[in-house]
Amino acid sequence: MMIEVWEAKKIINEEAKLLNRNEKYEKIHILDSLNKVLSEDIYSFDNLPPFDKSAMDGYAIRSGDTQNKENIILKIKSLVKAGDFCEESIKENEAYKIMTGAMIPSGSDAVIQIESVKTENGDLYISQEVKKGNNIIKLGEEILKGDVPLKKGTLIRPPEIGLLASLGYEFITVYKAPTVGIVITGDELIDIKSEIENGKIRNSNEYSLKALIKNSNSEVYSVGIVKDNRKALKEKILLAFEKSDIVITSGGASVGDYDFVKDIIHEIEADIKFTCVAIKPGKPTSFAVYKGKLFFALPGNPSALINSFEEFVKPAIKSMMGITEKESEEFPVVLKDTFKTKEGREKYIFVNIRKEDGVYYAYNSGSQCSNHLRAMCNSNGVLIIPKKSANVSVGEVLNGKFIFK
Numbered sequence: 202m203m204i205e206v207w208e209a210k211k212i213i214n215e216e217a218k219l220l221n222r223n224e225k226y227e228k229i230h231i232l233d234s235l236n237k238v239l240s241e242d243i244y245s246f247d248n249l250p251p252f253d254k255s256a257m258d259g260y261a262i263r264s265g266d267t268q269n270k271e272n273i274i275l276k277i278k279s280l281v282k283a284g285d286f287c288e289e290s291i292k293e294n295e296a297y298k299i300m301t302g303a304m305i306p307s308g309s310d311a312v313i314q315i316e317s318v319k320t321e322n323g324d325l326y327i328s329q330e331v332k333k334g335n336n337i338i339k340l341g342e343e344i345l346k347g348d349v350p351l352k353k354g355t356l357i358r359p360p361e362i363g364l365l366a367s368l369g370y371e372f373i374t375v376y377k378a379p380t381v382g383i384v385i386t387g388d389e390l391i392d393i394k395s396e397i398e399n400g401k402i403r404n405s406n407e408y409s410l411k412a413l414i415k416n417s418n419s420e421v422y423s424v425g426i427v428k429d430n431r432k433a434l435k436e437k438i439l440l441a442f443e444k445s446d447i448v449i450t451s452g453g454a455s456v457g458d459y460d461f462v463k464d465i466i467h468e469i470e471a472d473i474k475f476t477c478v479a480i481k482p483g484k485p486t487s488f489a490v491y492k493g494k495l496f497f498a499l500p501g502n503p504s505a506l507i508n509s510f511e512e513f514v515k516p517a518i519k520s521m522m523g524i525t526e527k528e529s530e531e532f533p534v535v536l537k538d539t540f541k542t543k544e545g546r547e548k549y550i551f552v553n554i555r556k557e558d559g560v561y562y563a564y565n566s567g568s569q570c571s572n573h574l575r576a577m578c579n580s581n582g583v584l585i586i587p588k589k590s591a592n593v594s595v596g597e598v599l600n601g602k603f604i605f606k
């Protein structure tokens with residue numbers, strides 16, 4: 202039975218959440234944590250900044266010395282540069298030259314920037330009143346000792362890595378990325394280094410799958426090409442299950458005489474959730490659970506395989522890595538071309554989305570045949586034509602999104 206795209210996504214999401222992997226977390230160096238998700242709260246053992254510091258190159262002064270005065274002349278004592286500790290306290294009508302990032306001398310409560318003053322013979326001439334706290338970044342202003350600046354569930358991006366470093370964390374605990382096992386089937390497949398022979402094509406899916414998995418920040422385990430042979434295929438699928446958290450097969454998933462993947466998932470008594478989705482491209486996509494691991498049978502047609510991965514496998518990987526999508530990636534797109542399709546499935550049309558005067562427009566990028574990759578290579582986005590619609594024309598508005606983000 203063919204199920205709806207939203208239904209398929211819901212089932213996958215529920216199973217991915219339930220999955221109980223043995224080593225769900227891992228402690229890693231912060232530099233290896235980009236795009237992973239924190240599985241612990243991060244406490245601060247320090248105040249940030251750890252001292253009152255100057256935000257500018259200028260002079261540290263006592264603001265009181267500049268108030269209600271006509272001529273403000275202060276005595277310049279010495280220079281405090283970043284990294285220095287000034288042993289002395291500032292006294293009445295004194296100033297210390299100070300550099301950005303340097304610790305404010307005790308007793309000083311303001312910094313006046315270098316561009317706003319004049320100096321002569323060791324004296325500092327100020328022509329305006331300076332407010333208390335001016336150009337001072339206060340101790341603990343950003344983070345106080347005991348704060349939790351990064352919570353469990355935070356996606357780690359470059360600024361999070363910087364913050365972790367400033368807090369003195371070299372290693373952190375994150376949700377471990379799943380290992381994705383891939384099994385490529387098809388008697389027609391030859392290695393990419395081989396010359397084309399009669400009836401044979403190069404095995405491109407293994408490479409796009411590896412790239413898709415890498416793009417999802419996960420590990421890959423490939424058993425390589427397996428012939429369309431029931432016994433050999435079963436052995437390799439079981440091997441992939443042994444080594445991975447998710448198993449993907451490419452090809453052999455439909456109803457042809459040599460499409461054995463569905464028979465094998467029945468034979469190993471996997472819990473089959475669905476075997477056909479109302480999506481184009483990607484209809485012969487199956488999903489099952491086997492010994493607490495996820496199984497996706499993806500179609501062999503190269504762009505169908507990629508579309509199914511992006512729509513069904515990637516969300517499962519994200520969920521296992523602790524990444525929760527807060528908002529839909531879809532937005533309204535106005536058609537610049539006409540697209541002819543059929544009713545009955547949700548159609549994913551690969552297009553070029555361009556923003557013009559604040560409006561997103563979709564341009565045709567070539568043949569949408571699920572056996573071709575060229576249109577996808579010419580596209581930066583996808584347009585989603587609802588199941589019940591068929592032909593759509595210039596000026597109509599549909600939902601779209603950018604791809605491979």
Ligand code: AMP
Binds near residue numbers: 407501
């Ligand atoms: P299948 O899903 O096995 O019926 O294959 C559907 C189409 O995808 C056929 O035209 C295959 O030749 C092609 N195909 C299958 N596997 C691959 C692969 N690994 N690389 C490139 N094309 C493939």
Ligand code: MG
Binds near residue numbers: 452
């Ligand atoms: Mg095949």
